[in-house]
Amino acid sequence: MTGPSRRAGTAGAQSRAPDPAATEGEAPSRPPGGQEAAPADPGAPGGPGSPGSGRTPEPGGLRDPGSPRRAAGLRPGPLLLALGALLAALTVGLLAGAAGIAPRQAVLQLIDWLPLLTADAGLTPVEQSLLLELRLPRVLLAAAVGGLLAIAGAAYQGVFRNPLADPYLLGAAAGAGLTTTAAIVFLAGDDVSLVIPAAAFAGAVGGVLLAYTLGNVAGRGGGTATLVLAGVAVSSFLTAGQTFVQQLGVDELERIYAWMLGDVGGGWEKLALAAPYAAVSVGVLLLHGRVLDVLSVGDDEATGLGLNAARARLAVLLAASLATAAAVAVSGLIGFVGIVVPHVVRRLAGGSYRVVLPLSLLGGAAFLVLADVIARTVLAPAELPIGVVTAFVGAPFFVAVLRMTRGEGA
């Protein structure tokens, strides 16, 4: 992997000269939606509808003959299926819970809240505020976090061309773990409910930036292997720091672990905290489906097709890391979603990133909503940490999907 990627640095630089238009349009905040189609279809750049997140008909279907499946964009069938799954999960999430409100009453109450409709659910004010302030935001937060982690995981897997990549690969989890532990230990005695999201967000972003900087210093040219190793080193380093800080405050162990195992409670406040970062990162990632498809054939080929591989990778990495940081900030470290959901999607719907990214978003959301339902009902009125559920339920499910689709190889 090092060979081609090292060459990509120089090749990428050369490619900038003949294709200035591409370089201009490529700022991290404004992703090159249609630009990678340029080599295959010179008429396309800037053309109407080209940055349409992959749903537009694919003009460059012939450009990567090595992988016919990638030629297919997102078809309506799988998309509707994923949307249906998410809706079903949200419904289950809203109707199930520890409080023992009858599903019928919950449905009536939800109808009552819709504009222009009234229905008498017969719920007390406490029960109403419970539904509106606890359960509804919790279900939505679970969906948001699941979607963010899954799409970020898919993006990482694409950037690193590594099926084992997950959103925490570059030190986001270790960084957030360190800063959150520090907040809990050093601010013991204060109400830290709003400090923790900020600390976790800063730690996640900081961890990734540290890994990225280190990776670039160690191996110039944006090689992915060096970057992965830098991520491993940074993660170990930050985790050691986290363990040390934790030792200073053994008293707070339980709170530290509770955060690490994940929690999607917290009301509208947390949802609002994550929303802006989630919107930006998801938007950027969805527009990069084709870029990841091109990158997946190798840096040389990508360069040959007019793509600045190193730069495209950075844009995707930044967006995916932002998504991860937003999720970690409001929910702690929930494992398994980010690595497995993209694989399930790939197995069931095809390997093109124009398919994998949006369907991972929806599938991850549905998966985490259901995982949270299990977490808060199986021991009701006690709860299980959601991180326990994702792996415990998700791993057998994943194996089942692998078996069902045996031989199809993703």
Place this chain on the structure above:
Amino acid sequence: MRPVRTVLAGALLGALTLAGCGQSTTTASQSGSASPSTAAPAPGFPVTVEAGNGPVTIGARPERIVSLSPTATETLFAVGAGSQVVAVDDQSNHPAEAPRTDLSGFKPNAEAVIAHKPDLVVLANDTDGIVAELTEVGVPVLLEPAAAKLDEAYDQITDLGAATGNAAGAEQVVAGMKKKIEQAVAAAPGDAKLTYYHELDTTPYSVTSSTFIGQVYALFGLTNIADKAPDLAGGYPKLSAEFVAKADPDLIFLADTKCCGQSRDTLAERPGWSKLSAVTGDRVVPLDDDVASRWGPRVADLAQQVGEAVRKAAAE
């Protein structure tokens, strides 16, 4: 320190083990401690005390005690052994005159303990084989694990009194505690049929009636909303915030005032909790986190605080 949390987190010490040790202590120590208190108070040595680590014989009155348990520290000072204590662990914050060091009861270091040249070490958790290590070098060790019942707490106080030559002091402390608790229970109406929720942290972790603190509440005839949690969730279930809101307990006891700055005001700001009757009706009782998670002499003060709250709530 809040040993409740530590025990929780260090799942190594299963609740069963603790309860088992505690019970053997109960029966044996009463006979063991009876002799020194009835015999001449001053010499009273050698004495054999039944602790969590089996019978321990102490040859002479210890003068260099190291305590790695905040509860034991409180007890030692309460029974009059304070002047014999040379070092206590980093979490032993009560009483203020206790010689606090950076020794850790959570991750104990045998060499650091031995450096204080102790002639008796008291601890609550046998982490990393510390008891065996200290016993090996000839230091008598008393393991006094978290009590599961009030009687076990009394026994531990009696044990520590006997082991340090303060049997009479211990007897006084226990009698005083019993009297305080009886008075608190008698003063509170027993038929108020009140429900309560005891919060350990904002997650929110709670306790069931099977825990030590849960039994204190049970003395006042209070019903614990956390008892609805299945046994599988353990004595310290992480409750659903939804469930607490729906259960709408009459009384809320906060044992996370020191760790997490919680109060009636912060509860009112939590999603879905602002309309709880305990919040609107001012029946949120802030406890001292430390007192609420230890099983030492200050349990009696806690019982008084609970009794006071019950009396106020029942009068409404």
